[in-house]
Amino acid sequence: MAAEWRPDCAPQVASAAAPALLAVDWGTTALRGALLAEGGVVLAERSSPRGLLCVPAGGWGAAFEAEFGDWLAAGPDLPCLMAGMVGSRQGWAEAPYCACPAGPLDLVAQLLWLQPGRLAIVPGLSTEAGGLPDVMRGEETQVFGALALLGLSDATLVLPGTHSKWVTVQGGCITGFATHMTGECFALFRQHSILARTLPATGAAAAAEAWVPEAFDRGVLQAQAAGGLLHHLFAVRALSLFDRLDAASGASLLSGLVIGEELRAQALPARARVSGVVVIGSATLSTRYHRALGLLGVPVQTVGTQATWHGLAALMASRTGTLAA
Amino acid sequence: MAAEWRPDCAPQVASAAAPALLAVDWGTTALRGALLAEGGVVLAERSSPRGLLCVPAGGWGAAFEAEFGDWLAAGPDLPCLMAGMVGSRQGWAEAPYCACPAGPLDLVAQLLWLQPGRLAIVPGLSTEAGGLPDVMRGEETQVFGALALLGLSDATLVLPGTHSKWVTVQGGCITGFATHMTGECFALFRQHSILARTLPATGAAAAAEAWVPEAFDRGVLQAQAAGGLLHHLFAVRALSLFDRLDAASGASLLSGLVIGEELRAQALPARARVSGVVVIGSATLSTRYHRALGLLGVPVQTVGTQATWHGLAALMASRTGTLAA
Secondary structure: OOOOOOOOOOOOOOOOOOEEEEEEEEOOOOEEEEEEEHHHOEEEEEEEOOOHHHOOOOOHHHHHHHHHHHHHHHOOOOOEEEEOHHHOOOOOOOOOOEEOOEOHHHHHHOOEEEEOOOEEEOOOEEEEEOOEEEEEOOHHHHHHHHHHHHOOOOEEEEEOOOOEEEEEEEOOEEEEEEEEOHHHHHHHHHHHOHHHHHOOOOOOOHHHOOOOHHHHHHHHHHHHOOOOHHHHHHHHHHHHHOOOOOHHHHHHHHHHHHHHHHHHHHOOOHHHHHHOEEEEOOHHHHHHHHHHHHHOOOOEEEEOOOHHHHHHHHHHHHHHOOOOO | OOOOOOOOOOOOOOOOOOEEEEEEEEOOOOEEEEEEEHHHOEEEEEEEOOOHHHOOOOOHHHHHHHHHHHHHHHOOOOOEEEEOHHHOOOOOOOOOOEEOOEOHHHHHHOOEEEEOOOEEEOOOEEEEEOOEEEEEOOHHHHHHHHHHHHOOOOEEEEEOOOOEEEEEEEOOEEEEEEEEOHHHHHHHHHHHOHHHHHOOOOOOOHHHOOOOHHHHHHHHHHHHOOOOHHHHHHHHHHHHHOOOOOHHHHHHHHHHHHHHHHHHHHOOOHHHHHHOEEEEOOHHHHHHHHHHHHHOOOOEEEEOOOHHHHHHHHHHHHHHOOOOO
C-alpha cells in the first residue's frame, strides 16, 4: 500500500542519520545499492545496468568502486553486504551454497568476506528433493527481508522472475524451495517459437506489451486442466488459425498458461491455500501472480523489491545485534 | 526391420509395373514423392529439401514440375495426391480442415482438386476438446496408412516430431487428437535456454548428438514425478552446477524430460496401456518413444515414414476401388 501523503510531515527518509550499511543486490543484468541507517532506514538508493554480464574478468573491484565510490568516500569504514549472482562461479568470488534448512544465522556464519569486517558476499542456498538439487542466489535475502517486514516465521513465498522460486519457511528457517523456469520459457515461447508468428512483434520494451486480463485468466485456468503445458501451448496457435484469438490477447494468454502451469505444478499445500502466499517482486510480475493465485482461491500478500534491503539489514543485525528495524 | 539380403532374388521393387499414383508428402522443410503401382507397391522414391519455406509465392507449380516433371512426362495421365502443409494457408492452396470424427471417405470427399481428376491436396483434420481447437496436416494420411499396414481399426497412435500428435482411432475413424509442441520445445531449450550453456555446442547435425540411454531414461522417469516441466528443466542446470551431470548426458536427459512430460500429460488411457500404442515416424524418434513408452509399461508397435505412401494409396483406393494393397 502506498503511504498516505502528509504535507505537514517531513519525508520518511532520515537524511541526517549516519549510514550504517551499504546494501548491494548484484545480479546478472543489474546492480542496485542502498545506503541504510541504523534500523534499516533507506538513506539513498541507486541502480544501474552494470550487471554481471557487463563486468570484464578481473574488473569487479573497479566496477564496485565506479558505482559506489562516492558513498564509500563519505564513510570509509562503512560495512557492505552483497547478495545475488555476484557470489556465483561467474561472479566476483564464488560463495559456496549454504544447505537448507537455513536461517539468517546460517547465512551470517557462511558470509564470504572479501575484506574482513568490511565487504562480504551472502551465500546462496541449496536444497535437495527427489534426488535432485536446486539452488538460489539473492532470493534467500529477499525472503528473510519479507519475513522481517511482515513479522512472519512460517510462510510459503514465491519470487517470480526468469527463474521463479517457491520457498517454504518454517520456524524462521528456509526448509526447502523449488525453481521454475517460467519467465525464461515465456520469453522463449513468446519470441522464438512458432507462436511468435501470430503474436505482435516484440519491441525493446516488453513491459509495454498489451495486457488483456481476460486472456491471462483464460490461460491460468486452462493450465489447470488436463493436457500439460506442451499441449496447451499449441492451442495459442490453433485458436489463431481459426481467428478465435486476437493478436493483442495472445501474449497475455501465453503468460497465463506458463504462470498457471507453475501454480498447477507447485501443487500448493493445503496450508498455503488457507494462510496464503507471499509474493515478492516487481509490481508488474507481482500483479500477475496475485491475480493468478486469486483465481485459484489462494490469499496473497505482496512485498516489493525493497525486501532485499530489509534482508541485508536483518543479516547485519543478526551479526552485530544492531541495525534491524 | 531391414530386409534380409538375398543375392539370388530380384529387388523387391517391381520396376516393370505401371505407375498408378504419384504420392507426395510436402511439408514445411522437405518435399518427398513416390511412384506407386497398383496395390501400393513403391516403384521409385525421392526427396529434397524443397519444403514450403523454399517455395516463393506463386512458385508452387514450377517447384512441383521441377521435382516430378520427369515422372509426369512418363505418365501424363498419372493422378497425384499430396498431403502435408502444402494444403495450409501458407501452402499451394488452402484445403479447409475436415472435422473429426473423420475416416478415409471423409478425406476423399473433401479432397481439394487443383486439376480435376489429376492433382489434389488431402485436407488436414481439426478437432475440438475442452473448448479449444487442434489441427493436423499430413499426419492423418500417415495414420490411415499405418492402420492399413497393421490391419487395425481401433488404435492409439503417436506421431513424434516438432509437433507430436496423439491420435485416437475407433472403428476406422480418427475420433480425436492432441498436439504437443515437444520437438520444438526441446530445440528451444537445447539451443536457446540457459541450459544450452552447460551442454555441448550444437553442430549442424543434431542427429550426431551424443545419445546416453541412461540419462534419457532418468529424464522420462523424472517427468512422471511431481514438480512439472518448468521445474524439472532447472534440474539440468542444478545438476551441472554440482558436477553431477556430465555434459554429454545433458541433451539426452533433456530429451527424456520433454518426451516424458508429453507421455505424462497425455495420460494414456487404460486401453492403450493394454493394447499398446502405434508409433509412426523416423527411426531416431521412434526409438526414443518406443523406449520411453516401454519404461512406462506400454506395449509399442512402430511404423516408418512409408506410412504416408500407404495412406495416400488407401485414400486413392477409397476413391477408385483400386490400388490399395
